[in-house]
Amino acid sequence: MIRKLARSIRQYKRDTILTPLSMTLEVIMEVLLPIIMADLIDNGISAGNSAIVWRDGLLLAGVSILSLLSGLLGGVFGARASSGFARNLRHDMYYRLQDYSFSNIDKFSTSSLITRLTTDVSNVQNAFQMLIRMAARSPLMLIFSAIMAFSVNARLALIFLCVVPFLAVGLTYVATHAHPVFRKVFKTYDSLNNVVQENVRGMRVVKSFVREDYEDKKFEDISGQVCTLFTKAERIIALNSPLMQFAMYACTLLISWFGAKFILSSVGQPNAMTTGELNSLLTYSMQILGSLMMLSFMFVMLTISRASGERICEVLDEQSDLHSPENARTEISDGSVDFDGVSFSYAGNKKRLCLEDVNLHIHSGETIGIVGGTGSSKSTLVQLIPRLYDATEGVVKVGGHDVKEYDLEALRNSVAMVLQKNVLFSGTIRENLRWGNPDATDEELVAACRLAQAHEFIEGFPQGYDTFIEQGGSNVSGGQKQRLCIARAILKKPKILILDDSTSAVDTRTDALIREGMKKIIPGTTTFIIAQRVSSVMDADKIIVLDGGRVNGFGTHDELMQTNEIYREVYTSQTKGGGDYDE
Numbered sequence: 001m002i003r004k005l006a007r008s009i010r011q012y013k014r015d016t017i018l019t020p021l022s023m024t025l026e027v028i029m030e031v032l033l034p035i036i037m038a039d040l041i042d043n044g045i046s047a048g049n050s051a052i053v054w055r056d057g058l059l060l061a062g063v064s065i066l067s068l069l070s071g072l073l074g075g076v077f078g079a080r081a082s083s084g085f086a087r088n089l090r091h092d093m094y095y096r097l098q099d100y101s102f103s104n105i106d107k108f109s110t111s112s113l114i115t116r117l118t119t120d121v122s123n124v125q126n127a128f129q130m131l132i133r134m135a136a137r138s139p140l141m142l143i144f145s146a147i148m149a150f151s152v153n154a155r156l157a158l159i160f161l162c163v164v165p166f167l168a169v170g171l172t173y174v175a176t177h178a179h180p181v182f183r184k185v186f187k188t189y190d191s192l193n194n195v196v197q198e199n200v201r202g203m204r205v206v207k208s209f210v211r212e213d214y215e216d217k218k219f220e221d222i223s224g225q226v227c228t229l230f231t232k233a234e235r236i237i238a239l240n241s242p243l244m245q246f247a248m249y250a251c252t253l254l255i256s257w258f259g260a261k262f263i264l265s266s267v268g269q270p271n272a273m274t275t276g277e278l279n280s281l282l283t284y285s286m287q288i289l290g291s292l293m294m295l296s297f298m299f300v301m302l303t304i305s306r307a308s309g310e311r312i313c314e315v316l317d318e319q320s321d322l323h324s325p326e327n328a329r330t331e332i333s334d335g336s337v338d339f340d341g342v343s344f345s346y347a348g349n350k351k352r353l354c355l356e357d358v359n360l361h362i363h364s365g366e367t368i369g370i371v372g373g374t375g376s377s378k379s380t381l382v383q384l385i386p387r388l389y390d391a392t393e394g395v396v397k398v399g400g401h402d403v404k405e406y407d408l409e410a411l412r413n414s415v416a417m418v419l420q421k422n423v424l425f426s427g428t429i430r431e432n433l434r435w436g437n438p439d440a441t442d443e444e445l446v447a448a449c450r451l452a453q454a455h456e457f458i459e460g461f462p463q464g465y466d467t468f469i470e471q472g473g474s475n476v477s478g479g480q481k482q483r484l485c486i487a488r489a490i491l492k493k494p495k496i497l498i499l500d501d502s503t504s505a506v507d508t509r510t511d512a513l514i515r516e517g518m519k520k521i522i523p524g525t526t527t528f529i530i531a532q533r534v535s536s537v538m539d540a541d542k543i544i545v546l547d548g549g550r551v552n553g554f555g556t557h558d559e560l561m562q563t564n565e566i567y568r569e570v571y572t573s574q575t576k577g578g579g580d581y582d583e
Helices: 001-008 010-045 051-099 102-107 110-152 154-201 203-206 212-238 240-265 274-315 378-383 410-411 430-434 442-449 455-459 478-490 510-522 557-563 565-575
Strands: 338-345 357-363 367-372 393-398 416-417 496-500 526-530 542-547 550-555
Touching: 001 274, 010 051, 010 110, 010 212, 010 274, 051 110, 102 542, 110 154, 110 274, 154 203, 154 212, 154 240, 154 393, 203 442, 240 274, 357 478, 367 378, 367 565, 378 496, 378 526, 378 542, 410 416, 410 542, 416 478, 416 565, 430 442, 430 478, 442 455, 442 478, 442 510, 478 496, 478 510, 542 557, 542 565, 550 565, 557 565
Parallel strands: 367 526, 367 542, 416 496, 496 526
Antiparallel strands: 338 357, 338 393, 542 550
């Protein structure tokens, strides 16, 4: 895990290296201070030697300033390295997401991915900053201070060794018990984000059904779970502070007690312990125990970030199950589509198929209507064409070749889709349209919008094509959004155009004008129209009737009216109020 996360340091290696070097210099300066202070007390102040007082005083000032500057540089380098590391980490995760197939995305909820890109990265960033600063400072301070303490008085310095086993047991308990709880905390964060996301997206529905109290209760329940788990984790973490405080004050007390006895008992002896030495030992004890406390805090932070790091690595480790083959085809000859014995399951389970034994042969340039009840897998069928999913069984062909033989980018550039959930991005209308073709001229934009019956309402806006679209297209109606998405798809000039119930929010007259315009302007494009209204597909060259994931009928409108009961029932219910079809 650490090796994988460390790859995101990249251009910030210099700052990452300079940080511990700066902290090392700071430690050296701080370790020298007690020795200089001891000399100042014993040989300067106690002996009344003003020359030594001035010398040691200036030396103390110089060492302190150098320690301050090195600590300041360490903070600057550490902040730059950790911020850059977090930036690269988010970049790597985001770009990994762009490579995911739909099946990969299905493994992670949107709320979970948001938590991993924000909260989890912040946790790892904080741990990284503490690691490059404290991982150098605290161990070095501990080692150097211990060496200096033993050099001053080895017997008193043994007191430090007494508290090490006590602290080791405590820290081990904290680490082993806190980590599982934090994993549960971050999973619950995913659920919390999901509740908030659903509520914000469905605000109009919540208010129209007067379900505010229900949503409040749902949020309260999940936030209560986060609070309970975090409290449990923090209770374990909280043991760290009293352990360290107890060890620190116990050592200070014992050193003071035994140090005073050593001074009194050794008065007049050659190797008598001095007041300055006792003072330096007390300072070293604070440095040693302070470094132990920082190590314990770092230990706690690493415990928290370990759960976040594992979740980040899950995103980075996830490999797309869709890849372009070697020597992939980059040219799609035409828009013909063939389904040869195609079956599909989202879970990859052949016992739970959404599509089963689909055999269809569609010529280039044909307009194909698709009808069927809710859950009959109409959208699933067309998603196999641009290879958003791979068929579980059978072969899907475009232009006479298996879609798996094509370069993914080339294949998807030849297929334009207008999905059920129309998505517009924040930006101007012009910018949204150019998602279909970044190089489209203004004349091409207008032509596509005229075909999609969108030009008239765009011109009605004060800023026309420069009108700003809010996030999700919230400042345009459902019908306007659909027509903009159709225009965007037309600009792509695809060999295959898929309209997935994309005219459901427009009136029948506008729907007819759009279909008529497509016949005239893009006659060579194979068009798939998924619709609930029979009137949207009855003029198609062929119509596919799906029922329970199987092809129940395939033919022209007249043929299906004669031979397919499901299609006849849908037609009569929509045109004659459910009356019998008059042959």
